[in-house]
Amino acid sequence: MEMKIGVIKGDGIGPEIVDEAMKVLDQTAKVYGHSISYTQLLMGGASIDVNGVPLTEETLQLAKDSDAVLMGSIGGDAKTSPWYQLEPSKRPEAGLLQLRKGLNLFANLRPAVLYDELKGACPLKKEIADRGFDLMIMRELTGGLYFGKRSTEEIDGVLTAKDELTYNENEIRRIAKRGFDIAMKRNKKVTSVDKANVLDSSRLWRKVVEEVAKDYPEVTLEHMLVDNCAMQLVKDPAQFDVVLTENMFGDILSDEASMVTGSIGMLASASLNDTKFGLYEPSGGSAPDIAGKGIANPIATILSAAMMLRFSFDLDKEADAIENAVAAVLKDGYRTIDIMSEGKEQIGTAQMGDKICEYI
């Protein structure tokens, strides 16, 4: 297969971890007889430095022309980086939001998995960690508070700010379908999270999710209030399979879930639209404090590349090969510093990429 992959190395540790993912992709292509062409794209801080804005029209078009985009991490240290002297709409993160909207990436999949080998890193106590968990957050990514109208104005001399949270039934239906589709390939349980005891948007959410559920009689649907979900993720993450929720709740809950695994450096993510196209990136941030040191964990990005092969190219075997290679390297005891524990061997970013390649 010929794959046209756009690459956004991004800021902070982005370039280092993306390099390793490309290394692993190349090795996989070689072994399985595919060919990949990469187009480097600038976004976020790296784009501000060159183009003055976090995302240009041209870059957006180049992303659209790719089959899929692999991304590192965006943004810098808000306290010290000059990017944060710019007004909000010109900062690195704004580029990310424009990219999501511009590519219509409404479905954000964020797996949160407690790896057997890494239970020691889990912040939860042994009784809970021992049960293990493997959940998938399905976050709506192009609606809600993130993309509603907003304004800040003086009303009778008083500064007043407003953000609109809007969802229509079509937006809810398409993400709900994705949630149920993915549940069908997993443990057939969907937990739809909302705040239906307060918000109109959540009541519509619940209604549409229930309608969609009718087409998936095998899937168990449960509704949960967002405040309760924030509790349950700590108390008993094993209860979840697919967590389906809107943009802002998904932002909060997916980060909480990723922390509950104790190994953010292991967590991939995919943002999909209604074609085969997808944007794949690690769940963690750009970690400017360790950038350039060669110690960042590339596994989240490598697993994101595996998701890319699976979702955008239907190359399940190849995706499995990468995931198994990661598991094998962990089993052999190799660790980057963020997941290091006693008796294991600490290695750097590039060595981790090399080790994973060896198993493919």
Place this chain on the structure above:
Amino acid sequence: MEMKIGVIKGDGIGPEIVDEAMKVLDQTAKVYGHSISYTQLLMGGASIDVNGVPLTEETLQLAKDSDAVLMGSIGGDAKTSPWYQLEPSKRPEAGLLQLRKGLNLFANLRPAVLYDELKGACPLKKEIADRGFDLMIMRELTGGLYFGKRSTEEIDGVLTAKDELTYNENEIRRIAKRGFDIAMKRNKKVTSVDKANVLDSSRLWRKVVEEVAKDYPEVTLEHMLVDNCAMQLVKDPAQFDVVLTENMFGDILSDEASMVTGSIGMLASASLNDTKFGLYEPSGGSAPDIAGKGIANPIATILSAAMMLRFSFDLDKEADAIENAVAAVLKDGYRTIDIMSEGKEQIGTAQMGDKICEYI
């Protein structure tokens, strides 16, 4: 002192736990020479059953006429209770929101404390739990998405729901001041939580909080994004002193923080306006599944009564007496079932109230 206390026993375990708090208040009044008169008020499900609506004008007025209100818990099992056949604006929770707004209770204080005696119940691993934590969430309670305009309408044949998130600078200033005031009595650190990389309301929030901070040079102010805060509460709750945030974020984060303690049955809360008046209630829910069994933990409600003495009546000595009595009873090894652990003695709701009275 003469105290006029409104009492909303509420639904589920509400009546049982409020009875114990009244018992402890009466004992405290007796020992310290105060007199208390109680006015019973109906709210939530109990009010729907009698009045058809969750809050009547008359009840609201009676609450206003009290010096303070002690409340149990509101609501029932959404799956089985007839209250949830009613439209949202007529359900038990709607009464709670009307009460908050009607009494202008803009400042919601939710302590999350890991009790030394109860570290075993904490869902976090030992290394984290051993550091202990004692944080106070200061949640804005009468603004934001909870009280903005909302609508559900068909736009070009497509059902569209909208909720408005609005804050003006005055609303932010008054809650921020409360946050800094309380930090001055604690460890002098405020973590203001927002989503300023996306929301206009959060950017205004941040600006006003920074202005207010200038009047409190001794207090260290830090800003944190809400998604990061959801992670940090799991990773390292000991880093927090006062967490200052808006209504919806506060709802989510305070529940997460309470679960992180592992003992929701111990957590009090206070909702205050700009007078001495306050509404005091346990952080946990109405637990309809165990209602009437005499096993619910009354301590959260008893500690809420202590907060009432402290905030609404300036009776610090009396509040201390209740808090110390609770600590002593725990030390003696008495536990309700929710916080039971090996080698301790399990007792019921009323016995717990009695034990606490013995120490006052």
